[in-house]
Amino acid sequence: MMGAGKTTVGREYARRHGLDFLDCDQELVARTGVSVATIFEIEGEEGFRRRETQLLDDLTQRGRLVLATGGGVVLAAENRAMLASRCLVVYLKVPPRQLWERTRHDRNRPLLQVANPRGRIEELYRQRDPLYAEIADIVVEGGRGSPGGMVRQVDRAIEAYWNTHAHT
Numbered sequence: 001m002m003g004a005g006k007t008t009v010g011r012e013y014a015r016r017h018g019l020d021f022l023d024c025d026q027e028l029v030a031r032t033g034v035s036v037a038t039i040f041e042i043e044g045e046e047g048f049r050r051r052e053t054q055l056l057d058d059l060t061q062r063g064r065l066v067l068a069t070g071g072g073v074v075l076a077a078e079n080r081a082m083l084a085s086r087c088l089v090v091y092l093k094v095p096p097r098q099l100w101e102r103t104r105h106d107r108n109r110p111l112l113q114v115a116n117p118r119g120r121i122e123e124l125y126r127q128r129d130p131l132y133a134e135i136a137d138i139v140v141e142g143g144r145g146s147p148g149g150m151v152r153q154v155d156r157a158i159e160a161y162w163n164t165h166a167h168t
């Protein structure tokens with residue numbers, strides 16, 4: 001979800017492990033030369049989603065790296081299929097209240113520029129939580145802890161995952 005910490009936690013996890021890190025939103029901004037908000041303004045959510053799917057197809061075939069997706073990536077079945085088959089998917093599960101606290105002062109999330117952003121987050125969470133859960137190999141629950149604490153939780157969860165699943 002928006003504000004769960006995909007960018008913050010993903011980047012730090014990658015740094016600690018000496019892995020490359022890519023962020024779908026940042027990559028779209030780099031490729032188009034405009035902000036996520038501007039892409040939404042000019043092409044609508046539909047245009048943004050089209051670009052997101054093309055980019056995901058590219059970035060999920062690049063081998064070993066940490067990829068932070070956009071929060072809405074799970075909406076398209078095509079995207080879910082790519083993530084489920086090509087990636088180890090970690091769902092950062094954070095309650096709506098914390099998501100709202102983290103995103104309330106940030107204007108660069110077009111889906112939250114509505115009269116009641118808190119209600120919108122709750123609605124998106126209800127719609128999306130089952131989709132995140134459907135493709136997640138690992139679920140890490142967070143909310144109150146620090147970003148560093150969340151990175152350590154992710155670390156432990158991935159270790160535990162590889163201790164019970166053979167490397168392929």
Ligand SMILES: Nc1ncnc2c1ncn2[C@@H]1O[C@H](COP(=O)(O)OP(=O)(O)OP(=O)(O)O)[C@@H](O)[C@H]1O
Nearest residue numbers: 001002003004005006007008071102145146147150
């Ligand atoms: N575990 C955490 N505890 C407290 N604050 C956090 C935590 N993780 C991230 N944050 C803060 O919450 C905000 C949102 O984090 P971040 O941008 O990483 O979320 P995101 O999942 O990438 O969101 P989006 O889908 O919109 O890109 C940032 O200001 C970040 O510093």
Ligand SMILES: O=C(O)C1=C[C@@H](O)[C@@H](O)[C@H](O)C1
Nearest residue numbers: 002025036070071072109110
């Ligand atoms: O949750 C979402 O649908 C979004 C999350 C962000 O990462 C961006 O991809 C964009 O703001 C849409």
Ligand SMILES: [Mg+2]
Nearest residue numbers: 006007025068
């Ligand atoms: Mg992000």
